[in-house]
Amino acid sequence: MITDIELMDRARGVAELAYSPYSSAKVGCALVTEAGRIYLGCNVENASYGLTMCAERVAVGRAVAEEGAGMRWVRAAVVALGLEFPPCGACRQVLAEFAMAESRVIFLSQGELVSMGMSELLPAGFAPADLNG
Numbered sequence: 001m002i003t004d005i006e007l008m009d010r011a012r013g014v015a016e017l018a019y020s021p022y023s024s025a026k027v028g029c030a031l032v033t034e035a036g037r038i039y040l041g042c043n044v045e046n047a048s049y050g051l052t053m054c055a056e057r058v059a060v061g062r063a064v065a066e067e068g069a070g071m072r073w074v075r076a077a078v079v080a081l082g083l084e085f086p087p088c089g090a091c092r093q094v095l096a097e098f099a100m101a102e103s104r105v106i107f108l109s110q111g112e113l114v115s116m117g118m119s120e121l122l123p124a125g126f127a128p129a130d131l132n133g
């Protein structure tokens, strides 16, 4: 099983590929799915700034495109080169859509590796189950 440190390294690797001429932030995300596969995403910015895709959402999209609607992720590493980034609010919501009870997001905070579950990252969040009455 890939370690947290190795997963952070994968996220760091894909962050190098970011397209971020506007913010210069290079962000990477590495997801491990329930199926045991790893998917990578980097941020992809746009001249129409609001169309920017964050690294986490690119990784989730790639994972769904490979594994289908039943894709569930168990661990997600988020890295911003030279910075420290927790996932933004939009990405928390998208990660929550495909999370399991045990899913954890890892990122750096003040030089330390932090690991948080979705209920900690998105307390009282809107969830797919809320649509089912």
Ligand code: THU
Residues within 6 Å of the ligand: 020, 023, 025, 027, 028, 042, 043, 044, 045, 052, 053, 054, 055, 056, 085, 086, 087, 088, 091
């Ligand atoms: N960004 C991500 O890729 N993930 C996040 O969770 C936060 C922000 C990107 C978007 C933009 O390209 C740059 O970081 C600065 O906001």
